[in-house]
Amino acid sequence: MKKELFFEQLQEIMEVDDEIGESTNLKELDEYDSLAVLSLIAFFDEKFQKKVEAESFETVETVRDLMGLVGMDRFS
Amino acid sequence: MSPQSELSGKHILVTGASSGIGRQCAIAAAQKGAVLTLLGRNEKRLEETLKVLSRQEDQNHRIFTLDLTGFGEIKPLVQKALELNGPVSGFVHSAGVELTLPLKVMSPDHFNKLFSINVTAGFEIARLLSNKKNISRDGVSFVFISSVMGSLGRPGKVGYCSSKGALIAGAKAMALELAAKGIRVNCVSPGVVETAMTREMFAGLPEASREAIKKEHPLGLGQPEDVASAVIFLLSPGARWITGTDLVVDGGYSAL
Numbered sequence: 001m002k003k004e005l006f007f008e009q010l011q012e013i014m015e016v017d018d019e020i021g022e023s024t025n026l027k028e029l030d031e032y033d034s035l036a037v038l039s040l041i042a043f044f045d046e047k048f049q050k051k052v053e054a055e056s057f058e059t060v061e062t063v064r065d066l067m068g069l070v071g072m073d074r075f076s
Numbered sequence: 077m078s079p080q081s082e083l084s085g086k087h088i089l090v091t092g093a094s095s096g097i098g099r100q101c102a103i104a105a106a107q108k109g110a111v112l113t114l115l116g117r118n119e120k121r122l123e124e125t126l127k128v129l130s131r132q133e134d135q136n137h138r139i140f141t142l143d144l145t146g147f148g149e150i151k152p153l154v155q156k157a158l159e160l161n162g163p164v165s166g167f168v169h170s171a172g173v174e175l176t177l178p179l180k181v182m183s184p185d186h187f188n189k190l191f192s193i194n195v196t197a198g199f200e201i202a203r204l205l206s207n208k209k210n211i212s213r214d215g216v217s218f219v220f221i222s223s224v225m226g227s228l229g230r231p232g233k234v235g236y237c238s239s240k241g242a243l244i245a246g247a248k249a250m251a252l253e254l255a256a257k258g259i260r261v262n263c264v265s266p267g268v269v270e271t272a273m274t275r276e277m278f279a280g281l282p283e284a285s286r287e288a289i290k291k292e293h294p295l296g297l298g299q300p301e302d303v304a305s306a307v308i309f310l311l312s313p314g315a316r317w318i319t320g321t322d323l324v325v326d327g328g329y330s331a332l
Contacts (some may be wrong), residue, residue, distance in 0.1 A: 015207060015208050035253065
């Protein structure tokens, strides 16, 4: 998936007003809560056919970390 | 704010607006100043509803015909409604189908049809509307028309009762999930109301059963207006601390 598209979809899923980039710190976003994590798990499963466990999100701080969960090689 | 204008300028979307309770909700909301988007399956009857709505200069009511079981049609239509009338302040899911059939002859298709229209279509619209860019910032109210049958049983109503019960349970979960966005979610559960849908149901019953059902409503059978006034209350700012509940409007049916 193109990175720009991924950022747009992240913004849409979490309903964030400001633009999202690779270095965006998710922990600083009010919208990044436990329900958002569940939405992201479903999103990764649907778009990347990748099952990510909820506990993998514990180490996630930035959008880059999030991309690491499905593998950086999946983005262009 | 006068009680007559408590929904003034508010965009409210109503399903099942071509008849019965949905139509009456539309009429009552328009009287309170709301700008309406009406969804229904019958174009001619939707237009009849549109004709009887009160309309000030700034009330541009819109109607859309669709079959709610075509889930793919819902999103473009909701987007169109939002473009035309702006973010919503209210949503009333009154579309519903009734079925009285003994369990032994119920098929999965019967269940699917009941659940598709009564439950899934309503939740899909709520899902689409709940995005914060689609809702008004000064409070939003979703109202699902359930039924006393959503909490009580009756022979031949396994499908109908379970679909209406799903609305009550789903509305509670939705109320919790959407509270942070200022969206309140409630159900209204009517007893038997005299509408085209219940007339059809009554036509299939023996006279003795019809009389029995009437007697089970100590205040008599309801009128669409009786339900609409409860819905308007839940839509209005006066209900701003009410969410996740089921308002029973049944002429005493469930008190028996």
